[in-house]
Amino acid sequence: MLRITGGKVYDPANDVNGEVRDVCISDGRIVDEVAGADVRTIDAAGMVVFPGGVDVHTHVAGGAINFARAMTPENHRDAAKFIHSPELRAGVGGATPSTFATGYLYAGLGYTTVNEAAVPVLSARHTHEELRDTPLVDKSCCVLMANNELLLDLLEEGETERARHLLAWHLWAAKGYGVKAVNPGGVTAWKWGKNAKILSEPVPGYSKVTPAKIISSLAAMVDELKLPHPLHLHCNNLGAPGNIDTTIETMKVLDGHRAHMAHLQFHSYGGDDWDTLRSESVRLAEFFNEQPNLTADAGAILFGDSVTITADGPWQHLLYQLTGRKWGNLDVENETGCGVVPYTYKGTNMVNAVQWAVGLELLLLIDDPWRIYLTTDHPNGACFWRYPEIIHLLMNADFRRECIDKLPEKALKRIYLPGIDREYTLSEIAIIISAGPARALGMPQKGHLGVGADADVALYNDDPDRERMFGHPRYLLKGGEVVVEEGDIRKMVDGREYIVRPSFDKNIEEYLRPLFEQYYTMSFDNYPVEMERLEGADIRECG
């Protein structure tokens, strides 16, 4: 049992805004009161008390990130090293941290829950094994379905109900938590050397299936299955100049269905080509503000080296042609694709400068912090361990101005950031890094400090240098255990994995089995991930 006393508590989900009050913990949960001789007290005077951070969109486990790790030995050489010790496993940080290091680094920010945002069913087993080796954080993952050819075939034939059973079956087979759509139709088109740039045009190989149909069907199915997390959507035309129109059209296509718009920064550009690229964050934010069915994460970028990884194969091929750097491409059979390209965001590059501004603009212009969350689409925009830099930029307009002054002249005419004075409050930061994403993920036990919540609590020094503050939590509690103390990792605990079991008609297996025998390299019986592969699974029944 534990009592945190004297800290300023920020718990926006329960309308607690910087009050000095006690937080009591027993059996891994927040409780009203603890008493007795064995109560440990943490004196949090001078500190702020936050619910543990929740990352709604990150890439930390599975085929794509592992491919990226293998492709970038140069990053590991320069990366922070974790030396083997009685408490810690060896590993590297850097752009694509190794599994154990990922857990250590998230804990080192005060984060306690992460959502791996893109998992092909075919590599779900690998993903879960890596998640099991990612300690200190609870995990969930979203399963890639918008380019699954078995599903698209059913949409082509108008068999919506069977498609829903198929979706639910796949989600359970992968032991996933949510449904992810990446460049709907575009990755399938990539297998024909093409892309899907126009929402209303049929996807190559189909006559009725369009990106719009895929998006609206998936969003409707996710709602019908009553999944806790809405459709997690990576729109078409990521990164392309002028993609704002596609993004807004996508929001219209959703027609009131819930959706989480991933890494919105990469989808908010105007202009016709790289020379005329400009920020369209104002137009996007204004439209988004009117759509209560939607949430989003920023996908902000920071200058420096990164590795871009995505299921969006055609975009990665373009990025490879633009940069001339190395390119990795994976074909995931009938399900999706994957591309990996190392990338360096440069402050002197006009396009990168606009991207940097757009990420911050969206966080500042979308007026409801409950609907926009802090992410960098790790490792694409920047590594997750650089989040404190973004928090500092959001909370300090003067510092932001200093950074804007360093941008190239050409970029200044194309962005809105210089005219924005808003500064985030600590309470708003608590929303965008914890309370908001927990709510979007549909995890009522996360992101708050009310009675009954998981005792995931981060204590930070109330330091005016917000970057230092959020980069070095004094204490972190995970499920009631003190895992970080005075800035050092002291105790290792394994996180749980959240999965859903949506209801589906068992007969779908009779439909799938012959298709598998015909089209897959893996046998049908080996395809679903066994429960034994997961450690500490927390199953939610849905539908």
Add this chain to the structure above:
Amino acid sequence: MITLTLKEQPEVPIEAEALSPDVVAELGNDELRALPIFFGKRQLRLEEFFEVEGEASEELEIHGDASRVKWLGRGMTRGRLRIVGNAGMHLGAFMKGGSIEVSGNASDWIGAEMSGGLIRIGGNAGGQIGAAYRGSLTGMTAGTIVVEGSAGLEVGMRMKRGIIVVKGMAKDFTGLEMKGGTIILGGAELRTGAWMKRGTIISLTPIPLLPTFAYNCSYNPTFLRIYARELETLGVSLPFEESEGSYELYSGDAAVSRKGELLVWQPAG
């Protein structure tokens, strides 16, 4: 001067990045004897492998067959490292300044990603001289490497600036993905200059050319006079007089660019 004598060849290669003038110049002999040497995964003291004589200095001399001693002079910025005998892999990697001399042979990755200084090898060298480590975008960015004998594969891979001289033969893929700088060769085996973007490779004997290199002309480039004078101070003689012959200029690699130049010496007559 400090003299270290290798007691006997270690059973497996040891890693001795502490053996650089920057480190030893500041230390007394007892501290020197305690410097860390990695023997497999075990960290041992330097004195288990070397006898130490002399006194603190920026001049460090190593005697014995150090072909199983890796990372000698890693990242050094000043002073002089002399190896009387052979040197192991990664000699002078990431070096920024100072000089290294090896009287015998050296192994792979010497001067990898170096950014200044001079490395001279009296015998033969291995592959990946002045190269980029796997995955890195650029190899050496400045400095000079002179090999009296032959060299292995991928000499100057991804190098950006600086000079590499191999007086003997270099093996395949010399100047692979080269981005700039100069490589001077006594001769080379296959695929010289493959994927080179820019930079200059000079061969003093005819070499097999890739089909993606196109013949331009025969001439005597003016810049070679300046290069030759500079290289003479390092004991490298580069012909440049028209009376002696001329260079055939090929440009490539057309698979990626036509800006790289390959000069092949043709003696007169």
